[in-house]
Amino acid sequence: MIRHGLVLVLGEYGEVEVVGHADDQGEDMAELLESRHPAVVLRYCKASERTEEILKEGIAGMITNGTPRILLMTANAEQLDVGLAVRRGVDGYVTEDDGPHRIVEAIVTLSRNQAWLSPQFATSFLSHYREGTVDRAGPAPQALLLSSRERMVLRLVALGLSNSELANELSVAESTVKTHISRILRKLDLRDRTQLARFAHESNVV
Template structure:
């Protein structure tokens, strides 16, 4: 079954370029386009895509606001935010709006296609550079006490969450803990379920905002 994608960007040439890249892949199909955030919400609700490629700077309703609107509806699509601006403000707004991926428009076509497939599969595109900047944002801030939900994690699940927050992949976590990658995947799934988190992006934000992990390599035991 093909991955259905909606492209939301106020520049027609950008939409055309993205469509050309996507339509070279046999398993991905563009089912709609939008020129602003409000139209993106309308189109997505009509065609029910798996993934929305969402520009940030658009008229009427910006992409981050549109992302929040879409993700607040039943059975929402996954959203990959696209931008020409590599700014922390946009990054944090995108992550907190619920985006599952954040890509610069200068990313390679291969990276874009990979992002669509990863996000459509229910994972999050968590680039190590993004993790580094999330960590830096919390550097020097006093950490709050971890919320009660953390107490529901087993010691191994809490350890896996800390490693996810450091930006490690499942394979890297498996190597660090000397367990199988399938075991790590199970632990991650249980962490997300117990903490009512959608994906790894939310897990990273939760770990730092809750104080479970501190910038500079310190963890709360």
């Protein structure tokens, strides 16, 4: 019921084209990904589902391939272990209370290779982080600003790879690597690669 409601609501927004929907992460999802090539997958998470269930094989495979971007929608921010989801490579998080306009904004943001964290998730995550109930071995809150691709670039920069080596590793043009690095520096308010490497090590991104 909720899935069909989302399809109807999102279809009313010109910024988003709904290319299909599936009942599960199995064959239906695999066939849809193969035939429609969506830029973003919105995965609705039932209230009874836990983070490990949500991040099972279907989602994990999409993250490994680097496309499409994954947007998780939950009943409430407390339902999801954001630290674990971030480490697994999920790029966006919204709740049912965010409403259609914000969900559309999140989808558009992810389609532009950027990350999205709804205010409810940000508040919940930071609260748990300060209280020490978030796994400190996970990435620091600032890392939530980065997409999975940007986190990958950050890890490789921290390992000492040059721009040309990064381009070869990621199978992209060197100019694309420079764009990624510039965007990461801007998001994290850092000046250079040395600061990026330090941030990556101190924030458990590497």
